[in-house]
Amino acid sequence: MFDWxxxxxxxxxxxxxSYRAGWNEEAAAWLKNWSVPWFYEAVEFHPGLRVxxxxxxxxxxxxxxxxxxxxxxHALDVSRERAAVVHFGLPKASxxxxxxxxxxxxxxxxxxxxxxxxxxxxxxxxxxxTYDSREALDPSAPLAHMDVLRDLVRMVRPGGLLLMNWDTYxxxxxxxxGWEYESDFWLLHHCGMRxxxxxxxxxxxxxxxxxxxxxxxxxxxxxxxxxxxHAHGTSINAIWRKPGGELQTRLVPQRALxxxxxPPEEMDWSRRYAEDAVSSEEIDARFKRYIEQAxxxxxxxxxxxxxxxxxx
Amino acid sequence: MFTYAQGPALRRLLESKIEGVExxxxxxxxxxxxxxxVLDGRWPQRALxxxxxENQRLYRKAAWAAGCTVIPISMGQLxxxxxxxxxxxxxxFERAExxxxxxxxxxxxxxxxxxxxxxxxxxxxxxxxxxxxxxAEDETLHSLxxxxxxxxxxxxxxxxxxxxxxxxxxxxxxxxxxxxxFVNQRAVLxxxxxxxxxxxxxxxxxxxxxxxxxxxxxxxxxxxSGFLGRRRS
Numbered sequence: 299m300f301d302w303x304x305x306x307x308x309x310x311x312x313x314x315x316s317y318r319a320g321w322n323e324e325a326a327a328w329l330k331n332w333s334v335p336w337f338y339e340a341v342e343f344h345p346g347l348r349v350x351x352x353x354x355x356x357x358x359x360x361x362x363x364x365x366x367x368x369x370x371x372h373a374l375d376v377s378r379e380r381a382a383v384v385h386f387g388l389p390k391a392s393x394x395x396x397x398x399x400x401x402x403x404x405x406x407x408x409x410x411x412x413x414x415x416x417x418x419x420x421x422x423x424x425x426x427x428t429y430d431s432r433e434a435l436d437p438s439a440p441l442a443h444m445d446v447l448r449d450l451v452r453m454v455r456p457g458g459l460l461l462m463n464w465d466t467y468x469x470x471x472x473x474x475x476g477w478e479y480e481s482d483f484w485l486l487h488h489c490g491m492r493x494x495x496x497x498x499x500x501x502x503x504x505x506x507x508x509x510x511x512x513x514x515x516x517x518x519x520x521x522x523x524x525x526x527x528h529a530h531g532t533s534i535n536a537i538w539r540k541p542g543g544e545l546q547t548r549l550v551p552q553r554a555l556x557x558x559x560x561p562p563e564e565m566d567w568s569r570r571y572a573e574d575a576v577s578s579e580e581i582d583a584r585f586k587r588y589i590e591q592a593x594x595x596x597x598x599x600x601x602x603x604x605x606x607x608x609x610x
Numbered sequence: 611m612f613t614y615a616q617g618p619a620l621r622r623l624l625e626s627k628i629e630g631v632e633x634x635x636x637x638x639x640x641x642x643x644x645x646x647x648v649l650d651g652r653w654p655q656r657a658l659x660x661x662x663x664e665n666q667r668l669y670r671k672a673a674w675a676a677g678c679t680v681i682p683i684s685m686g687q688l689x690x691x692x693x694x695x696x697x698x699x700x701x702x703f704e705r706a707e708x709x710x711x712x713x714x715x716x717x718x719x720x721x722x723x724x725x726x727x728x729x730x731x732x733x734x735x736x737x738x739x740x741x742x743x744x745x746a747e748d749e750t751l752h753s754l755x756x757x758x759x760x761x762x763x764x765x766x767x768x769x770x771x772x773x774x775x776x777x778x779x780x781x782x783x784x785x786x787x788x789x790x791x792f793v794n795q796r797a798v799l800x801x802x803x804x805x806x807x808x809x810x811x812x813x814x815x816x817x818x819x820x821x822x823x824x825x826x827x828x829x830x831x832x833x834x835s836g837f838l839g840r841r842r843s
Contacts, residue, residue: 435766468782475766476759483749484717493749500748504785504807530782569748588717595722600729601768602694604820607733 299537303332303513311335327519329533342551343367350416353424360399382431407445414455422463434475440596448585457543464534489584490576494537611773611814615640616789630668635797637810653678657697694732704742734819740812757811772814
């Protein structure tokens, strides 16, 4: 499943009184009033599902999923003191304030949690922050977000879902060098992940940029960056499925919202995947191979030093 | 310097009557004219050209006329070359990369190739590359590293923009620029079943020159060197 922030969809979520769909000033500025309800109406949450919220910050969403649906909730994030951005990270009192959520302190990409463990891994507005504390092209780890993607996928159990959001600047990509949702989609696909429902067309950035229904971040959100390259930011959501197991839940349980997720003009009914059984180990190995290749291709200085030139 | 094929630029090149500039399906004429403009007739004595494909390379005539020896090598020989050049050309390298079926096991060959080419630059040397960039249509088509990102991967690793005023432009802006020229549909459909939008981009970066070393203080001649000097004369 694939979608991007669209005004028509937001109206439908608001009419359906979906969780967090509304005009909350802060949420609306970053289109969280679209991306959060999109996920929670797309999947049928139920007791027994083991769900991990990656980059949870204050784990309110995890608590909501526990309270509303009885899911076993986990949250992974750095401690607030170590977060690169103020107000990010898990606050100290999380364990006492949110006793139904098991918190794990750390970062995606560090392989902290067990492999093939969660029915659902949820990652909203996280991947674009991979580079918050350093230059996008770190010679020791170019394209570091690929390692984050690898770890997210690693934690999903076969048949489980990866709920993935990209907050992306359609005309400001070089800010996060080499990171764009299109290449991430390619990477996930070629490593073996499959969109949970492939019938919805995946649209490239120029299409979304020029679509009249597209919502962009509000000016106040954009201007926090104080740079012209962030003029057109939007939110992109996708649900990926890890092959090799049965899906433990239903997608789009509310029939009334079906056309939000599957608008006729965006559908390609012929789109389907061949069901190939790629093991978790193979998926992880493919990710590692691509990451190695990116490092080889993009790391290190390209300028010959005087010393090296004089050395025969 | 980062640029892409645009209508008004091609028209100006045509009007300048530069040899090889023509309206063709793959925008090769634009590349030839742009390279000519970048070099402004100042060809070095020796230039390295990484040969990709078998197209006519009309700019070679201009190089020869200017007394430049163009040394062609294949992509496979890059690793074995140790000589440094003040000009390295990697033009139309989509012949090897972009339009070929993308090898899912080698998605970063393009960046790796340019990195190898840049390592053959002498201090102050210029690397010029051009290639076609195809916009992706769905998750199965690899959109190669965005042209602006590829360009910036070069400057962030120490190379200097050839013309800092012509900075990289993101693919979405290029797509929506009314002056952008896309590859002719006849050319696209001949090689691919997808109806893709394809642009041609060109990048030029310079290896930083070594700082000029101050001349050493002259050493006063000793009686011995004076003696040798007299004998030699």
